[in-house]
Amino acid sequence: MTSTPLRRRRRDRHGRGLRGPLVPPVVTVGRVSAKVPASQTRGERFDDLVLDAVEHLEQRWGTELEEVEFAVEDVPPVVVIGAYDADVVFDETAGGGVPLGRLLPGAPGQPPRVVVYRRPLEARAVDRLDLADLVHEVVVDQVARLLAVDPDEIDPAGR
Secondary structure, eight states: OOOOOOOOOOOOTTSOSOSSOSSOSEEEETTEEEEOGGGSOHHHHHHHHHHHHHHHHHHHHTTTTTTOEEEEESSOOOOOTTOSOTTEEEOGGGTTOSEEEEEEOOBTTBOOEEEEEHHHHHHHOSSHHHHHHHHHHHHHHHHHHHHTSOHHHHSTTOO
């Protein structure tokens, strides 16, 4: 006789707790499936905002952005203020001390990379719409630095 391992349910110390997810991750209606926003973490929602900004720019700059990697990090690395490269976007309202994004130029064998820092942007946003605008501005600024053009040329409509 073979035994199968028992699955333990997560419960608190009183034997109570969630028996399943509160919100399903995906809802399907007919043939259409959609993510349920309430089931996403803040990080996943932020990643979606960055992807939206990148997709918006790829419509116009697709060939130039083909090899570029876009990444999200929670917080910037700790560096003495003033020791950052010129390719870092700072929050100008905080005296220029908090990085919001960074461009890592390509090296031999490595594509250029645009990094967006999630926590500093979330801390500065009033609501989700404001956060989407901030993310878009940082991505546009970094792409403009990468392509050595004015940010207004990258996204003339400003979204």
